[in-house]
Amino acid sequence: MSIIDKVILIWTSLPPLARGALVTLELTILLLGMGLVVGIFLALGQVYGSYPVSLFITCYERFFRSIPALVLLFLFFFGSSYFGFSLSPFLSAVLALGFRSSAYQSQIFRGAIQSIDEGQMMAARTLGMSKFQAIWNIILPQAFRLAIPPWSNEYSSVLKDTSLAYAVGVIELVREGRYIIVRTFEPMLIYIIVAIIYFFFTYAGNFILGFIEGKIAVPGYERKLGRRMGGSVER
Amino acid sequence: MMKKALLAVVVSFLGLVVFSGFSLAGEPTYIVASDISWPPFEWVDEQGNYVGFDLDVMREIAKLEGYKIKIVDVAFDSIIPGIIAGKYDIGASGFTITAKRDEVVDFSKPYWSSDQAVLIRRDSGLNIVTALSQGRTVGAQRGTTGAAWIKENLIEKGVNVKLKLYETYPLAVLDLVNRNIDAVIQDEPASRASVAKEKSIQIAGIIVTGEQFGFLVKEGDPKGILPKINEGMAKLKASGKWDELVAKYFGK
Numbered sequence: 001m002s003i004i005d006k007v008i009l010i011w012t013s014l015p016p017l018a019r020g021a022l023v024t025l026e027l028t029i030l031l032l033g034m035g036l037v038v039g040i041f042l043a044l045g046q047v048y049g050s051y052p053v054s055l056f057i058t059c060y061e062r063f064f065r066s067i068p069a070l071v072l073l074f075l076f077f078f079g080s081s082y083f084g085f086s087l088s089p090f091l092s093a094v095l096a097l098g099f100r101s102s103a104y105q106s107q108i109f110r111g112a113i114q115s116i117d118e119g120q121m122m123a124a125r126t127l128g129m130s131k132f133q134a135i136w137n138i139i140l141p142q143a144f145r146l147a148i149p150p151w152s153n154e155y156s157s158v159l160k161d162t163s164l165a166y167a168v169g170v171i172e173l174v175r176e177g178r179y180i181i182v183r184t185f186e187p188m189l190i191y192i193i194v195a196i197i198y199f200f201f202t203y204a205g206n207f208i209l210g211f212i213e214g215k216i217a218v219p220g221y222e223r224k225l226g227r228r229m230g231g232s233v234e235r
Numbered sequence: 236m237m238k239k240a241l242l243a244v245v246v247s248f249l250g251l252v253v254f255s256g257f258s259l260a261g262e263p264t265y266i267v268a269s270d271i272s273w274p275p276f277e278w279v280d281e282q283g284n285y286v287g288f289d290l291d292v293m294r295e296i297a298k299l300e301g302y303k304i305k306i307v308d309v310a311f312d313s314i315i316p317g318i319i320a321g322k323y324d325i326g327a328s329g330f331t332i333t334a335k336r337d338e339v340v341d342f343s344k345p346y347w348s349s350d351q352a353v354l355i356r357r358d359s360g361l362n363i364v365t366a367l368s369q370g371r372t373v374g375a376q377r378g379t380t381g382a383a384w385i386k387e388n389l390i391e392k393g394v395n396v397k398l399k400l401y402e403t404y405p406l407a408v409l410d411l412v413n414r415n416i417d418a419v420i421q422d423e424p425a426s427r428a429s430v431a432k433e434k435s436i437q438i439a440g441i442i443v444t445g446e447q448f449g450f451l452v453k454e455g456d457p458k459g460i461l462p463k464i465n466e467g468m469a470k471l472k473a474s475g476k477w478d479e480l481v482a483k484y485f486g487k
Contacts, residue, residue, distance in 0.1 A: 016283055074313075081320035089307075169268075169309045179279035182272045182405050185432045 006189060013180050013190060020176030021197050027093060027162045027172065028201075032155060034098035039105030044135065046106065047113050057106070064103035070164050072096040077168040093165035101158050108150045112143035145216055152209040156202050173197060264303040265460060267293050268323035270311035272403050274428045275484040276329040288484040289327040292346065293450075295476060296467030310402075312378050315340060318453050324460060326451040329422065331380040333446075341456050343464045345447030351381050352426035354411060354419040355439045363440030366418040372397040374407035374416045380446055381420035404429070411436060424485055 001009075046057045064072070076096040080087040087095065116139050124134035163174040177194045181187045269289060271277045277287035285306050297304045304325070309317060314326045318340055331349075332342045355361045367373065367389060375382035377400040385398045399416055401407040407419045408429050418439070421429070426438055452460050471477040 012281060016279075019283075078316055078320045078322070081322055086322065167310050167313060169307055169313070171308060175308070178272055178403065178405075182274065182278050182403070183280070185405065185409075187405070187409055 001186065006186075009180075009184060009186060009189065010193065013193060016176045016180065017173065017190075017193060017197065020171065020173035021201070023090075023171060024159070024162050024173040025201065027090070027097070027165060027170065028155075028159045030094045031098035031101055031162075032158060034094065035101030035105045035154075035158075038099070038102035040109050040140075042102060042106035043109035043113055046110050048131065048135065061103040061106050064100045067100075069097060069100060069161050070167060072100055073164060073168050089165070089169035092168060093162070093170050097158065097161060097165070101154065104154055105151070108147050108154060109143060111150070112147040113139055115146055116142050145213070145218075148209055148213045152206050155205050155209065159201055159205070160198060264305050265297070265324040265458070266322070267304045267306045267325045267327050268309040268314045268317055269306060269326070269328040270314065270403075271306075271308040272405065273329060273425055275424060277327075288347075288480060289329060289450075291480050291484075292468070292471070292477075293325070293327050295471055295480070296464055299467045299470050300463040302463065311376065315451070318451060321453065324452060324458060325464070329425075329448055330451055331446040332449040333380070333383075336451070340451040340454055341461060342449035342451050343461055344468065345449050346468055347448040349422045349424060349444075349446055349448060351384055351420050351442040351444050351446075352423045353439045353442065354408065354421060354426055354429065354436050355417070356411060356414070357435055357437050359417065361417065361439060363442075366439050367394075367396060369395050371417040372399055372415075374399045374401060374410055374419045375421065376401055376404045376407060379404075379421075380444070381422065384442065384444060385420055408433060408436065 042057050042061065046054045046061075049057065067075075073093060073096045076087060077089065077092040080092060120138055120142075121134055124138045125131070129137070162170075162172055165172055166175040173194055177190045181190050184190075267290075269277045269285075271279055271285055271287070271290075273287075275287060276289045277285065280286045285308070290306055293304055293306070307323065309323070311328060314323065314328055314330075315336065317323045318326050326340070329347075330336065330342075332345060336342070353363050353366055355366050359366075365371075367385075373385055373396055375385060375398065382398060382400060385396065389396050390398060399407075399410070401410070404419075404421055404425060407416070407421070410416050411419050412433060412435055419426075420442070423441060430436055430438055450464055452458070452464075468477070471480075
């Protein structure tokens with residue numbers, strides 16, 4: 001294959017790969033969003049809930065963290081049919097990977113919440129705030145700041161886990177790449193482009209998170225947080 | 236501000252879950268599952284269309300028999316489980332009719348017969364006998380007839396060959412080109428397509444297995460699809476359209 005052929009192949013491969021990349025991105029955003037919402041509630045329940053609540057959440061979190069992502073995908077996709085309803089491949093991927101991510105994210109937020117001094121909660125309660133008000137106004141805003149660095153880790157790893165969704169029929173980036181490879185027998189070239197796209201998404205996502213981290217940092221209080229790529233405290 | 240943002244995330248997410256919806260059940264369309272990565276039976280062309288012999292036959296039969304089809308791309312290993320679970324109605328992916336598969340699904344009348352081809356590198360100096368003898372490593376796609384043939388006729392009979400399994404056939408062929416394995420065993424038509432594209436390999440020989448391909452549906456055929464497929468195939472053959480498709484995809 002000559003250089004010109006390769007350039008043409010790269011050029012013609014871009015639209016389908018972009019289409020796949022979009023699906024990968026949609027999947028990542030949806031499952032991270034779901035994991036975020038569920039994960040925060042789980043973390044709050046685990047820290048502040050009664051014994052049965054926190055026991056239940058611990059079981060949930062252990063369950064979803066101990067099963068391989070691929071097995072969870074199959075359980076949701078094929079399993080749903082046995083319960084009389086049919087999840088589409090995309091939705092079952094969002095749910096399976098989203099529940100899994102919620103378990104991981106619950107631990108990120110639990111760590112962040114627990115690192116806020118207990119005295120703050122007591123002080124808030126003394127001032128007459130309800131427990132809910134104290135969590136919403138005092139604990140969560142601080143916990144969020146602390147949760148961003150480990151959360152960027154979750155983003156980076158979940159982004160790549162979405163490639164497993166092909167097994168239940170979601171046509172995402174890696175699958176679009178395989179279509180081209182089957183037709184052209186140029187695996188190296190195509191996989192390199194796919195790798196570059198994943199790298200770009202990971203880099204861009206982490207840059208945005210670093211930017212947010214810098215934006216919401218409290219000046220003079222969390223100085224060390226600024227020294228990171230994409231951070232904006234120093235700027 | 237952050238609280239509002241969090242609220243927005245919650246609300247938009249709930250909305251998405253509601254609207255992204257569950258797939259509609261009970262539509263008069265049959266879902267055809269195929270592992271669309273196996274030319275010339277099924278692959279994706281440069282415009283992103285699903286093409287290939289299996290898929291064109293499915294479309295033509297649907298037209299003749301008056302139903303609609305929706306073709307979905309599924310990993311080969313997941314097609315039969317999906318048929319059993321009721322996710323898909325028809326499997327059309329170059330399935331060889333075997334007794335084992337016939338226990339769990341129902342097959343149409345055979346539409347193609349194929350033998351297994353053994354692929355080797357041109358410069359390896361092997362032939363079909365030496366390529367499959369003691370100490371060689373042979374590649375095949377997981378769950379295929381070629382893989383089963385190596386297991387049943389060589390390994391279980393005491394010939395010490397190593398069987399290496401791949402997710403898809405192109406990866407097995409690539410590993411052969413890269414000198415990591417000695418041979419690949421694959422259905423003949425697909426092997427011809429591989430050799431046409433990859434000049435460093437050749438077909439060492441054909442193992443006549445006389446296996447027959449069939450379309451498959453759920454055990455017991457609850458939706459009554461098989462009679463339509465069989466009737467449609469007969470009509471296609473009578474009208475000459477069948478030979479046209481064979482010529483188009485296999486150049487015979």
